[in-house]
Amino acid sequence: MVSAAPERRHELLATAAEVFAAQGYNATTVRRIADAAGILAGSLYYHFDSKESMLDEILTGFLDELWGRYDAVLAAGLGPRETIEALVTESFREIDRHRAAVAIYQKESRQLREQPRFGYLDDSQQRFERAWLRTLERGVAAGVFRADLDVRLTYRFVRDTVWVAASWYRPGGQHSPEEIARQYLSMVLEGVALRTRHERRDTNPVTRTP
Amino acid sequence: MVSAAPERRHELLATAAEVFAAQGYNATTVRRIADAAGILAGSLYYHFDSKESMLDEILTGFLDELWGRYDAVLAAGLGPRETIEALVTESFREIDRHRAAVAIYQKESRQLREQPRFGYLDDSQQRFERAWLRTLERGVAAGVFRADLDVRLTYRFVRDTVWVAASWYRPGGQHSPEEIARQYLSMVLEGVALRTRHERRDTNPVTRTP
DNA sequence: TAACCTACCAAACACTTGTTAGGGAAGGAG
DNA sequence: CTCCTTCCCTAACAAGTGTTTGGTAGGTTA
Structure with a gap:
């Protein structure tokens, strides 16, 4: 070596x-x-x-790059809805760039997590969860997101819908990552049911907690 | 044997x-x-x-039961929205009953599909896709679902959001399958963003194609 | 030319894998 | 009692596993 x-x-x-x-x-x-x-x-x-160290290097490379982008988004001081939109978009860009690594992470992380060597997967997942939960709760408090939903359930919902896309997404397909992100966000935020009348939506929260 | x-x-x-x-x-x-x-x-x-025949028996047992319930729903002559709601609810019930089998299916089906022995996974997935796509298109035509979304993307979105739940769901948790289905459906159909004013939603389609 | 480094090959190692063959204990049936 | 079925164990097999060791062709440096 x-x-x-x-x-x-x-x-x-x-x-x-x-x-x-x-x-x-x-x-x-x-x-x-x-x-x-x-x-x-x-x-x-x-x-x-070792074979294991190859896997390790693949996963750490992926996570390092991902967190670089996530941290930039989280530090930008955006509103809750804009933060979610930016995180989802960055996630789809990451799927576009590191599709294989994302698929591996998606498939193996649950079992690998138990090995001490891959303990950083646990840390990453917890940072991930905190960032999303905080943003969602911020959005609920600001009146941007619905308050009648279980926040943790919403978190898992949004997280899963994003990352499972790695299992079918193929780079160079007919939709760009940004276009997929746009449609996914539209579904997650507005729902797939048709509104009876098109409604104005303001991006600024109605109320704001300082 | x-x-x-x-x-x-x-x-x-x-x-x-x-x-x-x-x-x-x-x-x-x-x-x-x-x-x-x-x-x-x-x-x-x-x-x-063989070890493989154990896997085979697990998967066929799961799929047989699932399709029994799906066929009952699809034959009930429900409207598009009610069909989606029933399918999602049945799916979560199936996750509740056969969590392990669902998790295996979710994780291994893509690789198994290539083996001739597990070709029925392909058939099942195609039946699955047709049923969902048809229902979604029916809903778009009836004005119940949004027409500005890629139907196939919507299909994958709904399908994935339902089945990945098998990876974290634990029977006997604080939410019943029906409650999880209810919240998931609410998110998928209405979105997580808060409406500025609560809107009346009629479950009957505005227009109806015979 | 000589020494050295890089990137690989050839061949084997110890171990784990799914699977099989033959046998045996327990219990019901006749 | 004997026979038979059910269900499991013991012990091994061949193939495949990740990994190591020693060697070597070809380029770079001195």
């Missing part, structure tokens, strides 16, 4: 992520990854010291 | 489903299943002829 020459590492990680996402982590053999990369299984161990 | 005495089979399938759901199918060893059942690995092969 070597630390320099990060380009080849990156290539191999990309193909590994692709195979992991398609077959599942446990069902993927290192020989299968090596095949996809055009080398032999043992050669992978020149670059990485 | 024996065909009679279906009670023990059923017990073993239930524990197998639980382990499959928790660890993933490929990551689950037959020894792990046997441990959970309190017997040894080889003894499982008195009841079943």
Whole structure:
């Protein structure tokens, strides 16, 4: 294993992520990854010291980038509705960029979480939950979101609707990430039922808690 | 392997489903299943002829029951909105009853679909998609659902939001399946954004295509 | 030229995997 | 009692698993 020459590492990680996402982590053999990369299984161990560390590197790379964008949104001081819109849009952009990593995270994180090595998945999920819950509660208090819904249920609802998209989304499809985000947000916020009369909606909260 | 005495089979399938759901199918060893059942690995092969056939039986059992309920709903001649509501409610009831099987289906069906043995997963998914798409289009034509949304995107949206609930739902929690279905439907249909003024909504479509 | 580094191969290692074969204990049926 | 069925155990098998070790072709540096 070597630390320099990060380009080849990156290539191999990309193909590994692709195979992991398609077959599942446990069902993927290192020989299968090596095949996809055009080398032999043992050669992978020149670059990485275990199959698990490949997975680790894929997930941390994804989460680091995601949190970079999330933190920027959360620090921007937007209103609740705008924060949700920005978070969802960033999420779909992340699915567009790191589809394989997102699919792996979606599929394996629940089991990996129990291993100490992947404890950061738990931390990330809790930060994630706090950020969303706080935003939703802020929106309820400001009168932007409905108060008659279980906030935690709403959180899971919004979170899941966003991330499961990684299971069917294919980059280069007919809809851009931004367009998908727009339609998803429209469904989540306004609902799929038709309004009897089109209604004005102000983006500024009616009341504001300081 | 024996065909009679279906009670023990059923017990073993239930524990197998639980382990499959928790660890993933490929990551689950037959020894792990046997441990959970309190017997040894080889003894499982008195009841079943392979690990794969256990999975098969779990999934077909789940799908058969699900389609029994779905067909009843689809044959009831309900309006589009009521059909969606009934389908979603039945889905959450199914998650309540067969949580493990649903979780397995959710996690493994995409990979299993490619094997000929599990081709029925494809058929089921296509029936599923047709039923939902038809109902949504019927609703759009009747003026019950919004016409400005991509119907296929809406379908995936509704489908995913329902079934991913299997990944966090635990029977005996504080919300009943019906209550979760009610809140989910409220979010999907009306949206999480607050209406500026509460609006009357008639359950009967404004216009009706015969 | 000589020494060195990078990226790989070839071959094996210890271990786990799903599965099978043969046997045996318990209990009901005749 | 004997026979038979049910349900499980013991012990092993072959194939596949992640990983290691030693070697080597080709380029770069001195």
